[in-house]
Amino acid sequence: MASSYRAPVEDMRFALYDVLGAEALFGKLGFGEATRDVLDAILDEAARFTETVLAPLNEVGDRVGCKYDKATGDVTTPPGFREAYQTFVDGGWSGLVSPPEFGGQGLPHLAGLPLKEMIDAANLAWGNFPLLSHGATEALLHHGEDWQREAFLKPIVEGRWTGTMCLTEAHCGTDLGLLKTRAEPQADGTYSITGTKIFITAGEHDFTDNIVHLVLARLPDAPAGVKGISLFIVPKMRVGRDGAMGERNAVRCGALEHKMGIHGSATCVINFDGAQGYLIGAANKGLSAMFTMMNTARLAVGLQGLGLSDRAYQNALRYARDRLQMRSLSGAKFPDKPADPII
Incomplete structure (x- = not known):
């Protein structure tokens, strides 16, 4: 299926080089490898990927949408979505701005923002799948223990696993102090996580073998309110301290939420029924750790608005050029x- 999306590469070059002085800025910050040649190559390849791979899937993604199997709890993504994700991973995009020691390319975050804008303009629903993975890498990088970074961060950076952010519950949206999800300490140092989270972006899908959920929950002796919230790593498939993936964890998708315009994005209800989890960061300090992830997501949502605005402009311009309406004032x-074209 042909796509009319064209990435605004020249506008992005102007913003990077003429407005921000990106090449000189990167040099001063110690990113000497982020030269103009490298940045130009990123822009060109990102444009090619989003125009030829993602944009043609936008319509079918919304028309077909994700499918939920009530019997198994599995979610099947729209035709072409899984293959597009593998192309994304094979191209090295999943680790573009992540540390090299965890499989990333180590480029500055600014170098990855044009890619994010292009993805969201081309196919917003698909873009929601890798969106939270980047936030999860930031939370693990800044708050995880060494073994947690090695076991969980590296597979996410390499695109072999994805990440989610599990905050909201049916009775509490923004007021997280009311959350009821429980975390019971176990003799082996793990925690048993029980509760239900809603509106979980990419909470279940068929892209990868494992999904790493970062879950806010409350310990038995936790203070009331937000001062008693802790953050836990709860993978779909159990993972040992050596990074080896084991049996299925007690994590299951209970339903798909219905969101207008992004039917191709799996927004899920996720049930945790005594699932094995690991504490990340200090006990009762989970909200501050989660904000590391949330701030990354907030920036990403801003880029979604930018990408959608550009796509809307391109669509409107194409329509106006084809639209015949009345006659030109000059004849x-x-x-x-x-009639004559509007423009």
Whole structure:
């Protein structure tokens, strides 16, 4: 299916080089490898990927949408979505701005923002799948223990696993002090996580073998309110301290939420029924750790608005050029047609 999306590469070059002085800025910050040649290559390849791979899947993604199997709790993504994700991973995009020691390319975050804008303009629903993975890498990088970074961060950076952010519950949206999800300490140092989270972006899908959920929950002796919230790593498939993936964890998708315009994005209800989890960061300090992830997501949502605005402009311009309406004030431009183009 042909796509009319064209990435605004020249506008992005102007913003990076003429407005921000990105190449000189990166040099001063110690990113000497982020030269103009490298940045230009990123822009060109990102444009090619989003125009030819993602944009053609936008319509089918919303028309077909994700499918939920009530019997198994599995979610099947729209045709072409999984293959597009593998192309994304094979191209090295999943680790573009992540540390090299965890499989990333170590480029500055600014170098990855044009890619994010292009993805969201081309196919917002698909873009929601890798969106939270980047936030999860930031939370693990800044708050995880060494073994947690090695076991969980590296597979996410390499695109073999994805990440989610599990905050909201049915009875509490923004007031997280009311959350009821429980975390019971176990003899082996793990925690048993029980509760239900809603509106979980990419909470279940068929892209990867494992999904790493970062879950806010409350310990038995936790103070009331937000001062008693802790953050836990709860993978779909159990993972040992050596990074080896084991049996299925007690994590299951209970339903798909219905969101207008992004039917191709799996927004899930996720049930934790005594699932094995690991504490990340200090006990009762989970909200501050989660904000590391949330701030990354907030920036990403801003880029979604930018990408959608660009796509809307391109669609409107194309429509206006084809639209015949009335006659030109300076005389008919196409007298053989019933009216002249608007522009």
